[in-house]
Amino acid sequence: MRRASKLAASVAVTAALALTATACGESSTSSNNSGSDAKGDAGVGLAFDVGGRDDHSFNESAARGLDRAEEELGISFKEMTAKNDETEADREQRLTSLAENGYNPIIGVGYLYGSSIEKVAAQYPDITFGVVDSVVEGDNVYSMVFSEHEGSYLAGVAAALKTESGQVGFIGGVNNPLINKFEAGFVQGVLDTNENEGTDVSVDVQYLYEDNDAGFNDVAKARETADGMLGRGADIIYTAAGQSGQGSIETVAGVEGAWAIGVDSDAYEQPGLAEYKDSILTSVVKGVDVAVFDLIKSVQDGEPLSGPHSYNLEEGGVSLATSGGFIDDISEQIEAAKARIVSGEVTVQETP
Amino acid sequence: MSAASAVTARIKNIDREKIVLGVAAPLLAIVTAVVITSLVMLATGQNPFQAFSVMIDFGTKSDSQVWIINKAIPYYLSAVAVAIGFRMNLFNIGVDGQYRVAAFFAAAVGGALALPGIVQIPVIILTAMLVGALWAGIAGYLKATRGVSEVITTIMLNFIGGSLIGYFLKEGRLAEREGNLIHTKDIPDSSYFFEIPTSVQPIYGTIVIAVAVGIGYWFLLSRTRFGYDLRAVGASESAAEASGVSVKRTVITTMLLSGAVAGLVGMPTLLNISGNYGNDFPTGIGFTGIAIALLGRNSAIGMAFAALLWGFLERTGNQLEFEGYAQEIVGVMQGVIVLSVVVAYELVRRWGIKRQQRFVGEQLAAQAQARKDAEVTA
Structure with missing residues (x-):
């Protein structure tokens, strides 16, 4: 009896699976493709990385470009946001939904969208795609990459000149090639300043996660890491970790005489970070907003x-923010460093 | 003859009872989950009915079905890996680390070799199982010989595994860089697993691994001596020990098995999608597996349904976000379903016991009455 019921159950399941495997019924892509949608005039479709629009950093920079396009060009738009622990299938679905519903251009914010953009862009040759932080093949794809290492170099120069304790820190969200660029530039900026200006500053480098994109939205972990770094004597911390950076900035602001360096967006100008702004020395601004706006306008x-x-x-495309005026006293050295990079006298390393 | 028919009747009765109870629990859980999620949506000012209709409508589309099945394959494998431990009260929280370390080294081996697919695919899969088993075996060994709680060791091993991968996944070690992505060398094209074509996207061939593992799991646990020992240790360690089962050996073997299955979790992604292990390799499937094992009550078939349900929720959740619903609503749903299942099964179990007691009580009373009647007539 028991065996029979088990058998019946397995047969039922197999049948159910077989039924689904034949993929009966219509496809979601065949039903949505009506009239105006196919022409791609629904507006801009933008897919954020984890952390979303209000991360005070990377995504928010892209969001500013979108808002500016809405204001100046009168476009409408649709935003979607990545979750932690996503797979390629989730990203593809997100981009496909946007394409199916006639959004054009469609922009993926973050290097994780690289492969999914490549795949979806090939299926929709009439739609323009954009991807930030990744280079993707395809005639209808605009790949926006940034020289984060050059901006970070300037932050390193500023940190080395402003530190009182002779120790500065770098916190990266995830130990990956992109964030390594920030680290490499920052460390080189500090070391070159040691050589040029005779300072003796050391850099403490830490990553929140080795291989998990949770590093970009784990505010609590950034708080702990910054706390540890301050405890070991650092008085300036540069955090390249998307939304997590907020935790580090909060912690630094709680310590007298310590400075935080923001990333991607100008942290000093962020309404969400207003109560900590007197502790924000400067920010390495990444012009994602400019790039996104350029693409939409084109x-x-x-x-x-x-x-x-x-x-x-x-x-x-990348720059060092001066709002707050905290680095005005060293603007000469910063400008000199910038000139050395632009002229090619100094080549900033992309890997630590 | 009458005795035989009475026995069949009783078996039939128990069987029906079992089916009623078996259906009642998931039904109760789903109804509770729907009600709670609706309340959450109402409280946040969203229309739950429309949301459910979007989910059903979109989730049953043919391309959604394929998407859901493909997504469920690694979930199912992960759930089985977790369930093997659960059946003997071992909480293998480290499936996440085990499958990532396993997939990483399997990908490295796969990228380094260029054998014909028919040889290389088994080599990749065996490497993954071996590495997964070894990684879990560390926790098993510590538990058996030193009594260290496997919850602690497996969680710690997750972090160590992450760092290990982080160390090797660097240019010049075992990885190559491609823009901002860094990954192991691609496996040759011949090492990709086959796909089952459908009218829309193909279904990944690795589904056969999942089915084989499911059948193997059912057979091992309910049809072999080892499975019996394993469940015996789960029910009571001291009783199992007293009856001659070596608890230590069972612990180590169970962890090795759990780890070997965990090693397979990354295979659908590696052999059907990415062809390499990079910093875009999915993480967190090991934790999803815990929820699915709970939801599927550690049963081979239950977990298959649970994995498909999970895939369905994710597929439709992405669509809900597109329709303007809060992205988090699916997370709420998944959490509520798991909670409701746990609570519902407990409620139904108690209700079942009460029913049985009443049933037995009535029978005893009837028997006593009959005896009394017989005495009276006599």
């Missing part, structure tokens, strides 16, 4: 951008 003008474009220090 599509609007009927001449969509494509191919890879590197936003570097020379053209202002």
Whole structure:
């Protein structure tokens, strides 16, 4: 009896599986493709990385570009956001939904969108795609990459000149090639300043996660790490960790005389970080907003951008923020360092 | 003849009882989950009915079905890995670390070799199982010889595994860089697993691994001496020891088995999708597996349904976000379902026991009455 019921159950399950395996019924992509949608005039579709629009950092920079396009160009848009522990399938679904519903251009914010953009862009040749921090093949893809290491170099120079304790810190969200660029630039900036200006500053480098993108939205972990770093004597901490950076900035602001360096967005100007702004020395601003706006405008003008474009220090794609005026006293040295990079006298390393 | 028919009747009765109880619990859980999620949506000012209709409508589309099945394959494997431990009261929280370390080294081996697919695929899979088993075996060994709680060791091993991968996943060690991605060398094209074509996207061939593991799990636990020992240790360690089962050996073997299955979790991604292990390799499937094992009550078939349900929720959750619902609503749903299942099974179990007691009580009373009647007539 028992065996029979087990058998019946397994047969039922197999049948159910077989039924689903034949994929009966219509496909979701075949039903949505109606009239105006196919032309791609629904507006801009933008997919954020983990942390989302209000991360005071990377995503928020992209969001600013979107808001500016809405204001100046009158476009409408649709935002979606990545979750932690996502797989390629989730990202593809997100981009496909946007494409199916007629959004154009479609922009993936973050290097994780690289492969999914490549795949989906090939399926929708009439739609322009954009991807931030990744270079993707395809005639209808605009790849926006940035010289984070050059901006970080300037932050390193500023940190080395402003530290009182002779020790500065770098906190990275995830130990991956992208965040390594921030680290490499920052460390080189400090070491070159030691050589040029005769300072004797050491850098404490720590990553929140080795291989998990939770590092970009784990505020609590950044708080702990910053706390440990301050305890070991660092008085300036540069955090490149997306939304997590907020935790580090909060912790630094709680210590008299310590400074935080923001990343991607100008942290001093962030409304969400307003109560800590007197502790924000400067920020390495990454012009994701400019890049996103450029792409939207080009599509609007009927001449969509494509191919890879590197936003570097020379053209202002990355820069060091001066709001708050806390680094005005060292602006000469910063400008000199910038000139050395632009002229090619100094080549900033991309890997630590 | 009458005795035989009475026995069949009783078995039939118990069987029906079992089915009623078996259906009652998941039904109760799903109804509770739907009610609670609706309340949450109402409280946040969203229309639950529309949300459910979007989910059912979108989730049953053909391409959604394929997506859900493909997504469920690693979930199912992960759940089985967790369930093997659960059946003997071992909490293998480290499936996450085990599958990532296993997939990483399997990918490294796969990228370094260029054998014909028919040889290389088994080599990759065996490497993954071996590495997964070894990684879990550390926790098993410590538990058996030193009595260290496997909850602690497996969690710690997750972090160590992450750092280990972080160390080797660097240019010049076992990885190569491609823009901001860094990954192991791609496995040759011949080492990709086959796909089952459908009218829309193909279903990943690694589904056969999942089915084989499911059948193997059922057979091992309910049809072999080892499975019996394992469940005996789970029910009572001291009783099992007294009846001649070596608890230490069972602990180590169970952890090795659990780890070997955990090693397979990364295979659908490696052999059907990515072809390498990089910093975009999915993480967290080991933890999803815990929820699915709980939801599927450690049963081979139950976990298959649970894994598919999980895939369904994720597929439709992405769509809900597109429709303007809060992205978190699916997370709420998943959490509520697991909680409701745990609570519902406990409630139904108690209700079942009460029913049985009443049933037995009535029978005894009837028997006593009958005896009394017989005495009276006599």
